[in-house]
Amino acid sequence: MHKAWKVDPSVSLKAGSGFKLADVDPSSTPGFKGDKQTGADVLAAGAAQLTALQQRLYARGVEGDERRVLLILQGMDTSGKDGTVRHVVGTTHPEGIALKSFKAPTPWERRHDFLWRVARQVPAPGMIGVFNRSHYEDVLIQRVHQMAPAAEIERRYGAINEFEAGLVDRGITVLKVMLHISPEEQKLRLQERLDRPDKFWKYNPSDVTERGFWNEYQESYQIAITRTSTEAAPWYVVPADRKWFARIAVQRLLDGVLEGFDLKWPLPSFDLATERKRLKKS
Amino acid sequence: MHKAWKVDPSVSLKAGSGFKLADVDPSSTPGFKGDKQTGADVLAAGAAQLTALQQRLYARGVEGDERRVLLILQGMDTSGKDGTVRHVVGTTHPEGIALKSFKAPTPWERRHDFLWRVARQVPAPGMIGVFNRSHYEDVLIQRVHQMAPAAEIERRYGAINEFEAGLVDRGITVLKVMLHISPEEQKLRLQERLDRPDKFWKYNPSDVTERGFWNEYQESYQIAITRTSTEAAPWYVVPADRKWFARIAVQRLLDGVLEGFDLKWPLPSFDLATERKRLKKS
Structure with missing residues (x-):
């Protein structure tokens, strides 16, 4: 861990019991001592570490290790989900990444239970899976706009906890991240999308x-986090008004998970001496 | 195009009529004037261009442009397919990449026509799709080891041409690349996999x-290229004994395709003045 980190984000950003979203300052940089420039150095160093660890995870997956990671990214529009995918996930080897962006469900998806489409996207062993939005939309936008009956929304919290506990049981570390921005910062980011022709396509009147x-969204996030930040699959709330901080924080969370795996390169599954002889003669 | 390129790879590496694989020197660097260090500069500049063009392609895809690219990577073991994915494709935005690595078909896949599993992986509009191995395995390894009757192998060349012509008709540029290495270079690369503990997992006695x-593989490649290098979907044979050259060549082919699309940023699909007012009041 880079020395500019004074407290690991897995500690400082974890939504534990009694967590209050309203108490998190979106412009803060908890546990980190340094500015944007320091952040750039930390991001570069962390990217190298992430790629190195990812390679070991992938190699072990090929050899039968069941472990894998599922990073779930949530946050209001413009909170930096896509940028996190690009600048954190995008620095690694694409072969070891299983990225899925969830849009509004199709009519076909809506005929199934809300977990149906996400269950199909659970990453394989050795992979870093990334959900850009997720099943949490089903208790966020769906709660805000009452797109499902209250009893069904209520049912979903428990269903999510059971689903995620099942993932954890199968060797999947579930890393749930909320990128937390302020309404003022969002306004600036939307303004940019209306000012720059290369950003128009990202803007939606909705x-x-x-x-x-x-x-209502903040309230729904608070409830979702309270109900689903479990010991097995806790939430991390990342202050995201400063993009550079959000990126190094998510990167550090990922690096921390992979460090915890203590990933050795797999031993050869063949006899080295025999194969060296075979190759020599070939 | 970087000035070190004297002839665009889309010209110098294209497998036209009368193409002979045996005439391609795997250690050559056709059309390129420069060494490995020049290559590193070219790769960095090309990566920036590729990401910039990819963003436009993706944005246009969101707004309804049907165009997309499908890069098909083939080559002998150790020819550098994974490295190309990492160092060429992996420098771009993951959200705009649809990567699929085809392994030996599962029993379920084998119950279907050989094109069934690839047809399901055709990239969506705006995407750069990448096949790491592909339906060409069905006329390569399957031909070498007679895993299908000769008449079935024969049928497949035509089926591939019809399938790919259909893709092109739907706005998909099919970029077929064979990474061409020498048996001597392969021996060195396999040796490395037996020498380095971080590479053991990549080695397979087979x-x-x-x-x-x-x-037999070279013969099968020759036949496949002769039969399926069409005007609509030509093959490019990339000398790949020098990894740095293979990477800049594939990158240049991709950049060239996207340049040819003449990608403008999409116009706003909403009224700018109205939205600026709405945002201000929000």
């Missing part, structure tokens, strides 16, 4: 409409 | 066994 439901 | 069929 983004402004949704701003009218800010408090 | 790799040496397959070396015994080198000529």
Whole structure:
């Protein structure tokens, strides 16, 4: 861990019992001593570490190790989910990444239980899976706009906990991250999408409409985190008004998980001397 | 295009009529004036261009442009397919990449036509799809080891051409790349996998066994290229004994395709003035 980290984000950003979203300052940089420039150094060093660890994880997966990671990214529009995918996940080997972006469910998906489409995207052994949005939309936007009956929303918290506990039992570390921005920062980011022709395509008029439901979204996040931040699969709430901080924090969370795996290179599954002789003669 | 390129690989590496694989020197660097260090500069510059163009392609895809690219990577074991994925494809935004590595078909896949599993992996509009191995295995390893009757292998060349022509008709540029290495270079690369503990997992005893069929593989590649290098979906044969050259060549082929698309940022699909007012009030 880079020395600019004074407290590991897995400690400082964890949503434990009594967690209150309203107490998190989106512009803060908890546990980190340094500025944006320090952050750039930390990101580069962390990227090298992540790629190195990812290679071992992948290699072990090929050889039968069941472990894998599932990074779940949630956050309001413009909170930096895509940027995290690009600048944290995107520095690694694509072969070891299983990225899935969940959009509004299709009519076909809606005919199934809300977990059906996510269960099919659970990463294979050795992989780092990434959900850009996830089954949490089913207790966030769906709760805010009452797209499902209250009893069904209520049912989902328990269903999510059971689903995720099952993943953990199978060797999948579930890393749930909320990128937490302020409404003021969101406004600046949306403004940029209206100012820059290379950003127009990212803008959707509904983004402004949704701003009218800010408090309802915060409330839904609070409830979701309270109900689903379990010992097996805790939530981490990452202050995200400063993009550079959010990126190094998510990267550090990933690196920390992989460090915890204590990943050795797999031993050869063949006899080295025999194979060296065979190759020589070939 | 970087000035070190004297002839665009889309010209110098294209397998046209009368193409002879045996005439391609795997250690050559056709059309390129420069050494490994020049290659590193070219790779960095090309990566920036590729990411910039990819973003436009993706944005246009969101807005309804049907165009996309499918890069098909083939080559003998150790020819550098994974490295190309890492160092060429892996420098871009993961959200715009649809990577699929095809392994030996499962029993379930074998119950279907050989094109069934690849057809399901055709990239969506705006994406750069990458096949690490592909339906060509069905006329390569399957031909070498007579895993299908001769008449079925024969049928497949035509089936591939029809399938790929259909892709092209739907706006998919099919970029077929063979990474061409020498048996001597392969021996060195396999040796490395037996020398380095971080490479053991990449070694498979069957790799040496397959070396015994080198000529049969070359013959199968020659036939496959002759039969399926069409005007709509030509093959490019990339000398790959020098990894640095193979990478910049594939990158240049991709960049060239995207340059040819003449990708403008999409126009806003909403009224800018209205949205600026709405955002301000929000």
